[in-house]
Amino acid sequence: MTRIAISTGHGLHIRGASGPSPWGLDEVNEARRVMPVLADYLQKAGHEVVLQFNDDVSTSQNENLERIVSAHNSAPSHDLDVSIHFNAYIETKSGMGCEVEYLSTQDLASRVSSAISKASGMINRGARYRTDLYFLNHTRAPAILLEIAFVDSETDAMLYQKYFDEICRAIARVGNKGRPEFYEWEGMASWFGGPDDDGVSPSEGLAFIYEVSDQPELFLAEQPPETSGLARRLDPNEHYLALRWDYDQTPRDMLLEKKALVRSPLTGKEFLAYPADWGPHVDTGRIADLSPKLLEDLGLETDDIVRVIFPAP
Secondary structure, three states: OOEEEEEEOOOOOOOOOEOOOOOOOEHHHHHHHHHHHHHHHHHHOOOEEEEEEOOOOOOOHHHHHHHHHHHHHHOOOOOEEEEEEEEOOOOEOOOOOEEEEEOOOHHHHHHHHHHHHHHHOOOEEEEEEOOOOHHHHHOOOOEEEEEEEEOOEHHHHHHHHHOHHHHHHHHHHOOOOOOOOOEEEEEEEEEOOOOOOOOOOOOOOOOOOOOHHHOHHHEOOOOOOOOOOHHHHEOOOOOEEEEOOOOOOOOHHHHHHOOEEEEOOOOOOEEEEEEEEEOOOHHHOEEEEEOHHHHHHOOOOOOOEEEEEEOOO
């Protein structure tokens, strides 16, 4: 568990950057929108948030910077300080991207910037080493300063608004060290499994489920006639999936214990699903095979796009 203190950049009376109407972002307003959602996801990920701070008092930039840092340094003991900002340069329709500023936390900054980019489709500007930022220079704990998007980039603003929740969740799930707390894939999907799947042989098994008792919720009560393999015994009315798992990252015991979140960007629907097999083959161009019922419940057809998050948040 990481103990984290969070603040928003600038303040109620010391405004940050703002983009043009009607699509431009207001830095202070959006940072204050991000903070409680990010804090909620951090707590769901098993971290403790010891501070959520907005400056509603300061009337000068120096006072603002000192007040924010003082809030962080006065907070209960913690491992990481986070400041939420939005970038600005020049009004443009083009994408500008996300970045994370750091002084001593390059690896974390790099992974957080990558997570924002992957969740939103924004350009990843990466980790930026900065020695001139008051926040990074004066907090006692290691710190990162998020520049989530450019307020004056129409593409950034659109992607940020569209994927707001995904961005907050992605930042929270990075973690402070070790293995990432979740993995994410996006691409085309098809279906597999059950008595009607003649794409597998009657005797074909599953990659990491060896017996019905390993995951009994996934299987029909009886073996379908003229079959002997677990692939044909899968219950097509359950929610399960196959994906090209990396067993070094997601070992068998993890796949049997955790569920995946499967989401349709097209319909907005999402469901939990059991990992059931390895696949599909890379030559198909697909990233996942879903149960017939899961594909139907998502409102999708073969080769529509899905997003898979494992383990589910």
